[in-house]
Amino acid sequence: MRYLPLSDADRSAMLATIGTKSVDDLFVDVPAAARRSGTVDLPAYAGELEVEAQLNAFAAKNLSPAKAPFFVGAGAYRHHIPATVDHIIQRSEFLTSYTPYQPEIAQGTLQVLFEFQTQVARLTGMPVANASLYDGSTAAAEGVLMAQRITRRNKAVMSGGLHPHYRETIETLAHAVGMATDACPLAVDGEADTLAHIDADTACVVVQTPNLFGTATDVSKIAAAAQAAGALLIVVTTEAMSLGLLKSPGEMGADIVAVEGQSIGVPLSFGGPYVGLFAAKEKYLRQMPGRLCGETVDADGERGFVLTLSTREQHIRRDKATSNICTNSGLCALAFSIHMSLLGQEGLKRVAKINYARAHALRDALTKIAGVESVTPRFFNEFTLKLPVAAAPVVEALAAKGILGGVPISRLDADPAFANHLIVAATETNSDADIATFASALKEVLS
């Protein structure tokens, strides 16, 4: 079949049909000053070899996490991904086209998603989990909308430890459904401060542990107090690896849990695609967003897997659906699930303990430097330093020395009280030599 879309003849025929002389005439409603005239200045056609050389030259300008001592966290973390993960995700059982949910042809994908849900439920300590959302921040925002549906209240309170990108995502989605948001001021250890903001219209309290500053908090009492006031507790975690060591949100009484799952099986890749883990109490199952896989039996009585409870979703429920997201982060969820299976329960705990140990060794090394202190009282693999000078230029100076030394709070929030604060993370990928290199470079930059 000939497939030449939009030939000049097609275009003329369409324009003649609607009675317009040129395509430009369709844009007369846009003020002339706002319209681009002429063409976009793009380089001419080049062969594959030239393009590859050009793109490699662009890529060489980056300082890759794999090539530099890397201590960046604040929501995305560098962890080791075994080569087996990349190999297994390419197996034919998992390779199907977009939205591979027809049970007749997609048992591989559906079974993995079912197991993924089991893993997420066990990690978070919650009874039910969905087949994933886009990332941690959209999962958190979906949690807030879900709390509105459950409580029929219209306000979300957010802690001062919630990652500002998560806060902004929640504000964007909540605004669209007429929900008010109340963000507490940035605070290193203030998850409980949210309780003072609860009123009769508060649908949920959103806390993060470990939070933006790395502070880990037992939110049990916050959960009980929020629930006593008729609000749900949403627990956010940006570092899924922490769930291998810390008390789970479910054990602490969370109603809804939203986790960024990138740390397990998904590379940094400039910030995405990632995978949002979403779990809740069973009584809220019907109000959950996203796809759910269920176990069933086929006509022959054999075990099989299908999407279930789809009446919550947009393709059936239309405007009353629990979410306008009708998909999931399938490939990343697959990688997550395979990495989890390879690690096993004990393996995950072991990696988590290494993360904890590495980060505490880093803290000890860095706080030996005159004028440098850690402000984070309890942490997993990430903490926040207070430097004697503004943090952003220090990060630039470290980068010039080939070290990626963390995220200055000033990149995320303009509060001048935190201008000297620097979030640093360490994982199993950081060697003793990396830590020593970082410490001596930081000392040099500060002297």
Added chain:
Amino acid sequence: MMKFTKDHEWVSVEGDTALVGITAYAANALGDVVFVEVPEVGKSVKPGDGFAVVESVKAASDVYAPVSGEVVDANTELSNSPDVVNAAPEGAGWIAKIKLSNVSELDALMDRAAYEAYLDTL
């Protein structure tokens, strides 16, 4: 006294309260009901408000309040056995009890003979 709406809800009036459910025709059209979201007790409703949801294996449908008033009871038994809506739609499968705030609204609804005549036109 039982009255019916064009959206296939029934209202069974006793004094100033009314039981509300979906008709046998609606239950049959939906197929096997797997979940019923009943309204919150205390909620105020007016005619046409979507105040409950019935989900079957085929679809999820809103149930509209046929009359104005306050929800004084909801059939929470349906969360354990939603199939009662299929087995006894116009009896044990009731969804909510509403305290009527405007009895005259009942006049606008159909009686059984009128509803059956309406079904014949569908």
